[in-house]
Amino acid sequence: MIFLRAYKTELDLNNKQRTSLTKHAGTARYAYNWGLARKIEEFKAGRKMPTAIDLHRELNALKKTDFPWMYEVSKCAPQESLRNLDKAFSNFFRRVKEKKAYKFSGKVGFPKFKSKKRGLGSFRLTGTIRIAPINAVVLGAMRSTTPSTSLSPQRIKLPRLGWLRLKESGYLPDRRFFTSDNQTDGIKILSATVSEHAGHWFVSLQVEQEIEVEKAQGEPCGVDLGIKSLAVCSDGREIENPKALRKSLKKLRRAQRELSRRKKGGKKREKSRRKVAKLHYRIANIRKDAIHKATSSIVAKNKPQEQRPSVVVIEDLSVENLLKNHNLARAISDVGFGEFRRQLTYKTMWNGVSLLVADRFFPSSKLCSACGAINDKLTLSMREWTCGCGARHDRDRNAAQNLSRLVPIKSE
Numbered sequence: 292m293i294f295l296r297a298y299k300t301e302l303d304l305n306n307k308q309r310t311s312l313t314k315h316a317g318t319a320r321y322a323y324n325w326g327l328a329r330k331i332e333e334f335k336a337g338r339k340m341p342t343a344i345d346l347h348r349e350l351n352a353l354k355k356t357d358f359p360w361m362y363e364v365s366k367c368a369p370q371e372s373l374r375n376l377d378k379a380f381s382n383f384f385r386r387v388k389e390k391k392a393y394k395f396s397g398k399v400g401f402p403k404f405k406s407k408k409r410g411l412g413s414f415r416l417t418g419t420i421r422i423a424p425i426n427a428v429v430l431g432a433m434r435s436t437t438p439s440t441s442l443s444p445q446r447i448k449l450p451r452l453g454w455l456r457l458k459e460s461g462y463l464p465d466r467r468f469f470t471s472d473n474q475t476d477g478i479k480i481l482s483a484t485v486s487e488h489a490g491h492w493f494v495s496l497q498v499e500q501e502i503e504v505e506k507a508q509g510e511p512c513g514v515d516l517g518i519k520s521l522a523v524c525s526d527g528r529e530i531e532n533p534k535a536l537r538k539s540l541k542k543l544r545r546a547q548r549e550l551s552r553r554k555k556g557g558k559k560r561e562k563s564r565r566k567v568a569k570l571h572y573r574i575a576n577i578r579k580d581a582i583h584k585a586t587s588s589i590v591a592k593n594k595p596q597e598q599r600p601s602v603v604v605i606e607d608l609s610v611e612n613l614l615k616n617h618n619l620a621r622a623i624s625d626v627g628f629g630e631f632r633r634q635l636t637y638k639t640m641w642n643g644v645s646l647l648v649a650d651r652f653f654p655s656s657k658l659c660s661a662c663g664a665i666n667d668k669l670t671l672s673m674r675e676w677t678c679g680c681g682a683r684h685d686r687d688r689n690a691a692q693n694l695s696r697l698v699p700i701k702s703e
């Protein structure tokens with residue numbers, strides 16, 4: 292099976308490279324804002340909005356006179372940025388349509404101008420992208436038929452930016468696998484997105500990869516995304532939220548209070564702002580790491596196929612659904628459920644596990660897993676309850692049990 296997947300890893304840069312990357316991100320942001328302004332201008336004049344292709348042509352014509360600094364960066368940066376803008380508009384129009392048809396009730400979100408205040412941003416490059424071990428002097432000599440397992444430091448070659456070192460080794464599919472341009476045995480690099488977060492630079496490779504999948508054959512597993520713990524499985528496992536999270540959240544709240552007291556435009560405010568951004572970054576990392584561990588353990592990727600669950604069942608926790616209950620929405624955004632579902636979606640696919648999403652009206656918590664009665668009096672704050680039949684339930688465990696039973700039974 293061919294999958295689209297992304298590999299994201301941190302770059303290890305010198306100052307010159309940092310400057311160049313900052314210029315690329317700046318150009319991408321500039322092109323996006325310029326294109327957005329142009330689209331609005333044409334729209335207001337009652338004309339058809341220019342597409343990314345129109346805008347890129349227009350931008351190229353203006354480059355010499357108006358934006359000579361754009362010659363310092365890859366032409367991909369503004370071009371891909373204008374493509375993103377087109378995508379932002381098509382998403383916007385789709386949501387408007389859905390809203391009219393009562394299929395969507397959130398904010399439709401007209402595309403916004405990008406501000407430097409929200410970080411340096413990102414840019415995408417296409418073209419020849421290579422990955423190689425750092426000490427490969429003669430690249431041609433590195434071509435070997437057997438994939439290397441050594442963890443020598445790696446570097447990546449991007450159009451216009453040249454070779455950049457990577458902090459982590461052995462994570463990206465290596466040059467030693469490559470047979471021709473952007474092509475390895477079963478791996479094709481489509482593009483690279485470079486982005487900055489709180490002073491760190493990352494590269495994310497979008498690749499098409501062929502993965503052999505063996506169908507999992509173990510017992511179905513219901514997963515309830517808990518509020519108290521990260522997740523509860525129907526096999527009795529409970530995956531805790533990391534302890535470091537609570538500590539960092541506490542620190543964040545303190546830092547946010549401090550920031551709100553600082554005078555606008557002051558030096559101390561800037562310092563506080565940086566501190567808050569750093570904490571957000573750390574928290575996001577802790578969360579993502581915990582979710583990675585949880586989703587990997589749920590699909591049991593290192594176990595033989597008889598022990599991996601054939602089906603994983605989760606609830607439909609669409610954002611819209613959640614917003615109906617303010618408290619739940621808060622708690623859930625705190626544990627990153629969108630990310631949980633995203634990871635589970637691809638990890639189940641790669642490991643031959645089916646993913647079943649329960650209907651949004653399925654009363655997973657209210658249903659008694661022993662007798663099937665529905666407890667309409669169950670509120671969110673009730674962590675435990677006793678059914679009329681006498682069964683005593685832990686809220687999350689009961690929900691996980693109910694979810695695991697949603698799997699259609701195979702006819703003999």
Ligand SMILES: [Zn+2]
Pocket residue numbers: 659660661662663664678679680681682
């Ligand atoms: Zn019961």
